[in-house]
Amino acid sequence: MSHKRMRTDEEPTATIDENDGQTSSTPSSRKPHDRLWFPEGNVVLGTSSYLFRVHKSMLSMHSSVFKDMFESHVVDESKSLHSVDGESFDGLPLVNLLGDEDEDVVCLLRAIYERSFYSPDDDSVPVVVITGLLVLSTKYDMPDIRKDVIKQLSRQYPSKLDALDNLGGNAPIKHRFRHETWAILRAVLKTGVTSMLPTIYYACSGYGMSALFDSYPDFLDFQSLRTILEGRERLLNKLLQVLSTYVNASSDCLIQHGQGRSYVEAVMYDPELHEFIEDNTDITSLSGKKLLEEWPARVCKECKGDVMRVVDEERRSVWESLPYCYELPDWTTEHSNE
Numbered sequence: 033m034s035h036k037r038m039r040t041d042e043e044p045t046a047t048i049d050e051n052d053g054q055t056s057s058t059p060s061s062r063k064p065h066d067r068l069w070f071p072e073g074n075v076v077l078g079t080s081s082y083l084f085r086v087h088k089s090m091l092s093m094h095s096s097v098f099k100d101m102f103e104s105h106v107v108d109e110s111k112s113l114h115s116v117d118g119e120s121f122d123g124l125p126l127v128n129l130l131g132d133e134d135e136d137v138v139c140l141l142r143a144i145y146e147r148s149f150y151s152p153d154d155d156s157v158p159v160v161v162i163t164g165l166l167v168l169s170t171k172y173d174m175p176d177i178r179k180d181v182i183k184q185l186s187r188q189y190p191s192k193l194d195a196l197d198n199l200g201g202n203a204p205i206k207h208r209f210r211h212e213t214w215a216i217l218r219a220v221l222k223t224g225v226t227s228m229l230p231t232i233y234y235a236c237s238g239y240g241m242s243a244l245f246d247s248y249p250d251f252l253d254f255q256s257l258r259t260i261l262e263g264r265e266r267l268l269n270k271l272l273q274v275l276s277t278y279v280n281a282s283s284d285c286l287i288q289h290g291q292g293r294s295y296v297e298a299v300m301y302d303p304e305l306h307e308f309i310e311d312n313t314d315i316t317s318l319s320g321k322k323l324l325e326e327w328p329a330r331v332c333k334e335c336k337g338d339v340m341r342v343v344d345e346e347r348r349s350v351w352e353s354l355p356y357c358y359e360l361p362d363w364t365t366e367h368s369n370e
C-alpha cells in the first residue's frame with residue numbers, strides 16, 4: 033500500500049500505483065476549492081483542477097454509491113470511481129473522481145450543501161447546472177437530485193402537446209442557444225432519461241439544417257445528427273398534412289360561402305400560405321386557432337369551429353406520432369421507463 037501525499041509545489045506527475053498498476057495523475061495544479069472546502073470535512077474529493085474537503089456522512093446521505101464506498105472501502109471501477117488505495121491529502125482519504133468535469137462536481141456539491149443553489153422550479157437555472165446535476169446524480173445514484181432535474185426538464189420539454197402550447201413564446205426550448213440544446217440531448221442520452229427524448233429531438237429539429245451540420249462533430253455525434261435530420265424530415269411531412277387539412281377545410285368553406293369569384297380566387301391561392309409551411313417545424317404555430325388568426329379571410333364565421341376541430345385533430349395525431357419520427361417507442365412506453 034503506497035501512501036502518497038499531494039505536495040502543491042510539485043510539477044504535475046503521473047504515478048503508477050503499485051497495487052493495481054493503474055495510472056493516477058496528481059497534478060500540482062489542483063487546488064482546494066474556495067467554497068467547497070470545509071475545515072472539519074473528513075474526506076477530500078479530487079477532480080482535475082480542484083480538491084473538495086467535504087463530509088462522508090453528507091455524501092452518504094444523498095448517494096448510495098458514496099455510502100457503499102465509505103462503508104466498504106472498496107473501489108468500484110465499474111462506476112469509474114477511482115480511489116487509489118491509500119492515497120490521502122493532509123491525512124484525509126482522497127477520492128479521485130476520474131472522468132467527472134470540474135464544474136459538474138462543483139454543481140453537485142453545491143446542490144447538496146446550499147439550499148438555494150438549485151431549484152427545479154427556476155427556469156433561469158443555467159444549462160450547465162442542469163446537465164451536470166443530471167449526469168452526476170445518475171452516476172452516483174442520488175435519487176432526490178435526479179428526480180428534481182427530470183422534473184425541471186419535463187416541464188421545459190413536455191410530452192403533452194397542451195403543455196408545450198402553454199409554454200408559448202417563452203418556451204425555454206426556443207430561447208436556448210443551440211449548443212445548450214445539444215448539451216441537454218447528450219446528458220439525457222447518457223443518463224437514459226427516455227421520457228423526454230422525443231420532445232428534445234423535436235427541439236433540436238427546430239434549428240436549421242446549417243446549424244445542425246455546423247454542430248457536427250464537435251457538439252453532435254453522427255448518430256444524433258442523423259436521428260435529428262431524419263426525424264426532422266418526417267416531422268416536416270407530417271406538419272404539412274396539418275396545413276393541408278386547414279387548406280382543404282377552409283377551401284370547402286370558401287367555395288360554399290365565399291363572397292364573389294375574384295375574392296375566392298385571390299384568397300384560395302395565397303402563395304404566402306404555402307410558403308408558411310416550408311421548413312416550419314413549430315407545431316405550436318399550426319393549431320386551428322393560430323391558423324385562423326393568421327389567415328382569417330379563408331373561413332366564414334359559421335365554419336370556424338369545424339375547421340379548428342379538424343385541424344386540431346390532425347395536429348394532435350402528429351404529436352402522438354412524434355416518437356416514431358425519431359424511431360423511438362411511443363409515448364406510453366417511454367413513460368414507463370423511469
Ligand SMILES: [Zn+2]
Pocket residue numbers: 285286288289331332333334335
Ligand atoms: Zn363557411
